[in-house]
Amino acid sequence: MSNIKKVVKYQVMDSKTAIPVFYIVMLGIMVLIAVSLVSIEVNGEESSMIGGLEMGMVIFLFVVGLNSFRETFRMMIQNGISRKTMLKGFTITALIFSAGMSLINEVILAAGKAFAASRGNMVFMGAFEQIYGRHYAGEAGGIRMSLEGLLFLICFSAAAMMFGYFITNMYYRMNKPAKIIVSVCVPVSLIIVLPIFDYSVTGGAIFRTFWHFIAFAFGFLNGYNPYYGIVSSAAAFVLFAALSWMLVRKAAVKD
Amino acid sequence: MKGIEIRNLVKFYGDVQALKSVSVSFSENKIYGLLGRNGAGKTTLLNSITGRIFPDSGKILIDGEPAIENDNAQSKVFMMGEKNFYPDGMKVKDAIKWTEEFYPGFDRGYCIDLAEKFGLNQNKKIKNLSTGYGSIFRLILTLSVNAHFLLFDEPVLGLDANHRDMFYRSLLEKYSEQPFTAVISTHLIEEVAAVIEEVVIIKKGEIIRNQATEDLLTKGCSLSGSAAAIDSFIAGKTLLGVDSLGGFKTAYLLEEIDPTNLPSGIEMGKMDLQKLFIYLTNE
Incomplete structure (x- = not known):
């Protein structure tokens, strides 16, 4: 077995408990919401149910990315694995997790939709449909939307996982003062300083430009075309992988 | 070349130079003692070989292949x-399973036998092992991987005398069945002296001795007698140090002395490795 396969196997096995726990919690929450909505139905009003599974999954994979470096790095170095192989292994693991969990998500979404349809007065909708639904207006069946939604989710969640990995790498490479500075300065700058500066000095131009960029990157300016989001997410995945490589290639094991 | 070859290795930690152009080779199928005082650079050298840290300059070759960021070269070292x-x-037990996964030559049966012999509980979490059993756990894995080059950094840390004896015996048994290269970095010189064939002494980031243990021991000797007799005899010889008590003096030399040529009143004795080490590495 090649070393990359061994790294992938180790990382997949490392999360073998976390993934079922995530699904148990998410399904538990969804069942709870469904049960409470069924009880609301008594009033004869139409109730809606919004599936938050995708966002939950993206956050979960971001956290998995955050937890995938420090201990694994030491374990791999102990077992003679190079940093290059480690990163390749993590990249493949991120794609496996994203693809696998996105597929499971699609199955749950289909089951939720079937359940909602049987109730008649419920709407079960994933985040992708909520955002990009208008792009598919008038299309019957929804197969294209499901496939493109799946592709979008794979790319977006893989980017989130790689982003988590990049952040944890960055913190690993920083010394203590730098960690404190970044941990304090970045949130303060983004949440307090930047909005004040943007409001009082640039008249909101910074945030307008930022939202314009997001709207372009996700295709909102182009008829809510999901391929903009797919390509942007894939590019973010590659970018964070490249940045992670720059950090990990000279990372020394810390005692 | 078969073995580990290190050429002009330099490593700085901030302003401190931990390795000063170190060049040393660890040949195939030999047991080396890597000896040095605290902070001499032993761990830095071993960490550089295994890619845990990056040297600032120099080369490390494992069986002729560059060692840094090379999976194939690193698969030969543990x-x-x-x-x-x-x-x-x-x-x-999971660490055993994963080590077997990464090192195909890993001998699980031998590992389990050793764990039982040392009384290591395989169901315990690693973080719950005592200092001694933490060392035993890592020792057992190292002895079981069947890699060509095994590097031991303070292998007997926290081990009681019985376990230390068991380790040395297990190492020699394993070596006699299937020879490999072992590099043992330790402060317990007296204990390891019986095991090592070659001695590499590192002082302040520089290799000051790299020779067969027996050669070094043959050259090291102590001469005792009256201060005047000793002083006149040792003039011009490689002196390691002296101990004086009243008019009596003991001189420690690193030189082969023919006992038949000794002046009367001077007695010659052997020096053990620890004594030699102390005098060689004293400030």
Whole structure:
């Protein structure tokens, strides 16, 4: 077995408990919401149910990315694995997790939709449909939307996982003062300083430009075309992988 | 070349130079003692070989291949470090399973036998092992991987006398069945002296001795007698140090002395490795 396969196997096995726990919690929450909505139905009003599974999954994979470096790095170095192989292994693991969990998500979404349809007065909708639904207006069946939604989710969640990995790498490479500075300065700058500066000095131009960029990157300016989001997410995945490589290639094991 | 070859290795930690152009070779199928005082650069050298840290300059070759960031070269080496590199929450039995996964030559049966012999509980989490059993756990894995080069950094840290004896015996048994290269970095010189064939002494980041243990021991000797007789005899010889008590003096030399040529009143004795080490590495 090649070393990359061994790294992938180790990382997949490392999360073998976390993934079922995530699904148990998410399904538990969804069942709870469904049960409470069924009880609301008594009033004869139409109730809606919004599936938050995708966002939950993206956050979960971001956290998995955050937890995938420090201990694994030491374990791999102990077992003679190079940093290059480690990163390749993590990249493949991120794609496996994203693809696998996105597929499971699609199955749950289909089951939720079937359940909602049987109730008649419920709407079960994933985040992708909520955002990009208008792009598919008038299309019957929804197969294209499901496939493109799946592709979008794979790319977006893989980017989130790689982003988590990049952040944890960055913190690993920083010394203590730098960690404190970044941990304090970045949130303060983004949440307090930047909005004040943007409001009082640039008249909101910074945030307008930022939202314009997001709207372009996700295709909102182009008829809510999901391929903009797919390509942007894939590019973010590659970018964070490249940045992670720059950090990990000279990372020394810390005692 | 077969073995580990290190050429002009330099490593700085900030302003401190831990390795000063170190060049040394560890040949195939020999047991080396890597000796040095605290902070001499032993762990830095071993960490550089295994890619845990990056040297600032110099070359490390394992069986002729560059060692840094090379999976193939690193698959031939296994290091038992002073610190635990396994996830804290991992159980001993899982660490055994994963080591077997990464090192196909790993001998699981031998590993289990050793674990039982040392009384290591395989169901315990690594973080819950005592200092001694933490060392035993890492020792057992290292002895079982069947890699060509085994590096031991303070292997007997926290081990009681019985376990230390068991380790030395297990190492020699394993070596006699299937020879390999072992590099043992330790402060317990007296104990390891009987095991090592070659001695590499590192002082302030520089290799000051790299020779067969027997050669070094043959050259080291102590001469005792009256201060005047000793002073006149040792003039011009390689002196390591002297102990004086009243008019009596003992001189420690690193030179082969023919006992038949000794002046009367001077007695010659052998020096053990620890004594030699102390005098060679004294400030």
